[in-house]
Amino acid sequence: MAGGSALDMAAFVSALPAVGGRPLAAADGRRCVAGGGVHAASAAAAAGGVPRRARGVSMVAASKGPAGGPKSDAPSRKPVINDDYTSVPTERIRNLSIIAHIDHGKSTLADRLIQATDAVGSRDMKEQLLDNMDLERERGITIKLQAVRLNYVHPADGLLYAINLIDTPGHVDFSYEVSRSLMACEGALLVVDATQGVEAQTLANTYIAMENNLEIIPVINKIDMHSAEPDRVIREVEEVVGIDCSNAVLASAKAGIGIEEILSNIVEFIPPPQEKATESLRALIFDSAYDAYRGVIVYFRVMDGVIKKGSKVRFMATGRDFEVDEIGVLSPRMVPVSELSCGEVGYLVAGIKTVEDARVGDTITNVRLPATEALPGYEEAKPMVFSGVFPSDASQFNALKDALQKLKLNDAALSFEAENSSAMGFGFRCGFLGLLHLDVVQERLEREYDLDIITTAPSVVYRVKPTKGDAYLVDNPADLPDPNRREYIEEPYVRLEVITPEEFVGPIMELSQSRRGEFVDMRFLVQGRTTLVYDLPLAELVTDFFDCIKSRSKGYASMEYTLSGYRKNKLVKMDVCVNGELIEPLSCILHEDNAYDIGKDLTKKLKEIIPRAQFKIPIQAMIGARVVASSTISALRTDVLAKCYGGDISRKRKLLDKQKKGKKRLRAFGKVNMPQEAFMAIVAVDRSGPSTRN
Numbered sequence: 006m007a008g009g010s011a012l013d014m015a016a017f018v019s020a021l022p023a024v025g026g027r028p029l030a031a032a033d034g035r036r037c038v039a040g041g042g043v044h045a046a047s048a049a050a051a052a053g054g055v056p057r058r059a060r061g062v063s064m065v066a067a068s069k070g071p072a073g074g075p076k077s078d079a080p081s082r083k084p085v086i087n088d089d090y091t092s093v094p095t096e097r098i099r100n101l102s103i104i105a106h107i108d109h110g111k112s113t114l115a116d117r118l119i120q121a122t123d124a125v126g127s128r129d130m131k132e133q134l135l136d137n138m139d140l141e142r143e144r145g146i147t148i149k150l151q152a153v154r155l156n157y158v159h160p161a162d163g164l165l166y167a168i169n170l171i172d173t174p175g176h177v178d179f180s181y182e183v184s185r186s187l188m189a190c191e192g193a194l195l196v197v198d199a200t201q202g203v204e205a206q207t208l209a210n211t212y213i214a215m216e217n218n219l220e221i222i223p224v225i226n227k228i229d230m231h232s233a234e235p236d237r238v239i240r241e242v243e244e245v246v247g248i249d250c251s252n253a254v255l256a257s258a259k260a261g262i263g264i265e266e267i268l269s270n271i272v273e274f275i276p277p278p279q280e281k282a283t284e285s286l287r288a289l290i291f292d293s294a295y296d297a298y299r300g301v302i303v304y305f306r307v308m309d310g311v312i313k314k315g316s317k318v319r320f321m322a323t324g325r326d327f328e329v330d331e332i333g334v335l336s337p338r339m340v341p342v343s344e345l346s347c348g349e350v351g352y353l354v355a356g357i358k359t360v361e362d363a364r365v366g367d368t369i370t371n372v373r374l375p376a377t378e379a380l381p382g383y384e385e386a387k388p389m390v391f392s393g394v395f396p397s398d399a400s401q402f403n404a405l406k407d408a409l410q411k412l413k414l415n416d417a418a419l420s421f422e423a424e425n426s427s428a429m430g431f432g433f434r435c436g437f438l439g440l441l442h443l444d445v446v447q448e449r450l451e452r453e454y455d456l457d458i459i460t461t462a463p464s465v466v467y468r469v470k471p472t473k474g475d476a477y478l479v480d481n482p483a484d485l486p487d488p489n490r491r492e493y494i495e496e497p498y499v500r501l502e503v504i505t506p507e508e509f510v511g512p513i514m515e516l517s518q519s520r521r522g523e524f525v526d527m528r529f530l531v532q533g534r535t536t537l538v539y540d541l542p543l544a545e546l547v548t549d550f551f552d553c554i555k556s557r558s559k560g561y562a563s564m565e566y567t568l569s570g571y572r573k574n575k576l577v578k579m580d581v582c583v584n585g586e587l588i589e590p591l592s593c594i595l596h597e598d599n600a601y602d603i604g605k606d607l608t609k610k611l612k613e614i615i616p617r618a619q620f621k622i623p624i625q626a627m628i629g630a631r632v633v634a635s636s637t638i639s640a641l642r643t644d645v646l647a648k649c650y651g652g653d654i655s656r657k658r659k660l661l662d663k664q665k666k667g668k669k670r671l672r673a674f675g676k677v678n679m680p681q682e683a684f685m686a687i688v689a690v691d692r693s694g695p696s697t698r699n
C-alpha cells in the first residue's frame with residue numbers, strides 16, 4: 006500500500022462504474038517490471054526499416070508457429086495423425102515454463118533443450134526458434150508465450166518422457182503471459198544470468214510461480230562468460246529469492262553446458278500432472294491464435310478427462326458447442342493426434358470463427374458428459390495506458406476494426422472501443438499494458454495488416470470527482486470536465502522497487518524524487534546491492550522512467566512496480582493549440598507545478614517535429630485560457646516579388662496582399678501536418694526540471 010492516503014486499489018475499483026463499458030484500467034495489485042518508454046520507441050524506430058507485408062496477410066499467415074499463429078497447412082491437405090506422441094502415460098508427462106528476467110537467456114535455453122531432444126531437425130533449427138514473430142526476432146525479445154513438446158529418454162530408467170515446455174516473455178508489458186503459462190504447469194525453470202544475478206523480474210516471476218505452487222529448478226546461465234560469478238549468484242538466489250538451490254544447474258545455453266542435467270532434473274524434480282478421478286473433460290485455454298484458413302486455433306492444457314478428435318466440445322464461459330476437427334501436439338510444428346488425455350498440452354481446430362467464442366482462460370468440456378464446474382480462469386489483464394488509434398486514411402476504419410479484433414484474439418490484454426474525435430475522425434480508444442505493448446500493437450497493425458495508423462498521446466486512468474454526482478474514471482484527457490465542474494482529480498500511484506548496485510543509489514534517488522516520488526525504504530542485499538522503495542505516480546513512470554533508470558545506473562539497475570492506489574494531487578489539463586486550433590489529441594493531464602516546464606519543452610519539441618508551411622505556425626501550451634508556454638514555427642517565405650523588376654509600388658502591394666490572403670486561406674482552411682511523432686512528443690519531454698515538486 007502506498008502511503009496513508011492511498012486507497013486499496015481493488016476495493017476502490019470494484020466500487021466504481023466502468024468507463025464506457027471498458028474494463029477499469031490499472032486496478033489490480035499485479036506485480037510488474039517496467040520498461041518501454043523511449044527504449045521501446047527507439048526499438049520501434051530500429052525495426053521501422055523492415056519492408057511491409059502485402060495487404061491482407063493475416064498475422065498467422067505472416068508468422069510461422071503457434072504463438073504468432075501456427076503455420077497453416079493448405080486447406081486441402083489432410084492432416085496425418087501421429088499417435089506416437091500420445092503413448093506416454095501421465096506419470097511420464099512434465100509440464101513446465103521457463104521464467105527469468107529479460108535477456109537472462111530463456112529463449113536460448115529453450116533452443117538448446119529443443120535441440121538436445123531432437124524436436125526439430127538440424128536443418129530447421131535456428132536461433133530463438135520459439136520467438137517466431139518477425140518482431141520478436143528483430144527486437145530479440147519474446148512477446149508471446151510459446152509451447153513445445155519434447156520427447157526425452159531419461160538415461161536413468163531408459164523410459165520416454167513427454168516434456169511440455171512453455172517459453173514466456175520477460176518484459177513487464179507481457180507479464181500476464183507469464184501468469185497464464187504458469188497456470189498450465191507443475192514446474193518452472195528459473196533462469197538467472199550468472200553475470201548479473203537476481204533482478205527485479207527474477208523476483209516477480211518467481212513469486213508468480215510460488216503462488217501457483219510450482220516446483221522451481223534454478224538454472225544459473227551464461228557460466229561461459231568471463232564475468233560469470235555462479236557462486237555469488239547461487240547465494241543471492243537463496244538469500245534474496247528464498248529458494249533452495251541444491252538442485253540448481255550451472256549452465257550455458259549458448260555453449261550447451263548443463264543441458265542434459267537440466268533435462269534430467271526436470272524429470273526428477275518436477276511432479277507429473279495429477280490424474281483426477283473425474284471422467285468429465287476439463288481443459289484450460291491458455292492461448293489462441295487466428296488462422297485465415299482454419300479459423301481460431303485454441304491452445305489448451307487438459308486438466309481432467311480426455312479430448313478426442315471428432316468429439317463435441319463446449320466452451321463453458323460462452324456455452325458454445327463445436328465439433329473438434331483436429332487436435333494435436335506442438336512439436337513445435339502442429340502434429341495431429343487422435344486424442345489428448347489428462348496432463349497433455351496441445352491445440353485444437355474446430356471451425357471457430359469469432360473472437361468471442363474462444364476466450365483465453367475459458368474451460369473446454371465435453372457436450373456428452375459436461376463438467377459441472379469450470380476451472381479457475383485467468384484474472385483479466387488490466388490495461389494501464391490508454392491511447393487513441395486512428396487510421397491515417399478514414400476509409401481504413403473497418404480494416405482497423407477487423408485487425409484489432411484479430412489481434413485481441415491473440416493478445417488478451419489489448420482492449421479497444423470505438424472513439425470519435427473531432428480532430429482525428431473515427432478510430433478506437435485502446436488500452437495497453439505499457440508503452441512497449443502499445444508500440445508492439447502499433448507495429449503489428451502496420452506490418453501484419455498493412456494499415457497506416459496514428460496513435461495519440463498515451464494517458465493513465467485518472468479518477469475525477471465532479472461537483473455533482475459520483476467519482477468516475479477518465480482515460481482520455483478530452484473527457485475531463487472543466488475545472489469549475491469538478492472537485493478534484495486523483496491519479497494512480499505505484500509502489501516502486503529498484504534493485505541497484507550501491508554506487509548508483511544517489512542518481513536513482515535523485516531521479517525518483519524529480520518524478521514526484523516519495524521515499525519509502527532502502528534495503529541492503531548481498532554483495533553491495535540495494536533495493537530502493539518509492540511511491541510514485543504511475544504517469545511519471547510510464548514515460549521514459551525505465552530508460553532513465555538504465556542510463557543512470559549504466560544498465561545495472563532493474564525495477565518492478567505494483568499498483569498501490571489513487572491519490573489526490575494538484576492536477577490540471579494542459580491543452581495544445583497549433584495555429585490557433587486546439588489539437589485535442591495532444592491534451593494531457595499533469596501536475597500543476599510541472600506544467601510550465603513540461604509545456605515549454607513540449608512546445609519546443611513540437612516546433613522541431615511539425616513541418617514548416619507557407620505561413621507562421623504558433624504553438625501554445627495552455628491551461629484553461631492561460632498560455633503557459635509557446636513557440637512559433639517560421640514560415641517558408643516565397644519571394645513573390647522576384648519577378649517584379651523595379652516599377653510600380655501598387656503592383657508590388659497587390660502581389661503582397663495576394664500572398665497574405667493565400668496565407669490566411671491556408672491558415673483558415675488548410676491543415677497543419679501533424680506527424681505521428683508530434684502525438685508522442687509528450688512521452689519524450691524532459692520531466693526532471695527544477696520545479697518538479699509534489
Ligand SMILES: Nc1nc2c(ncn2[C@@H]2O[C@H](COP(=O)(O)OP(=O)(O)OP(=O)(O)O)[C@@H](O)[C@H]2O)c(=O)[nH]1
Binds near residue numbers: 106113175229257
Ligand atoms: N555468453 C552467453 N550468452 C547467452 C547465453 N544464453 C543467452 N545468451 C545471450 O543473451 C541474450 C539474451 O538471450 P535470450 O535467450 O533472447 O533471452 P530471453 O531471456 O529469452 O529474453 P526475453 O525473451 O526478451 O526475455 C542473447 O544475446 C543470447 O545470445 C549463455 O549461456 N552465454
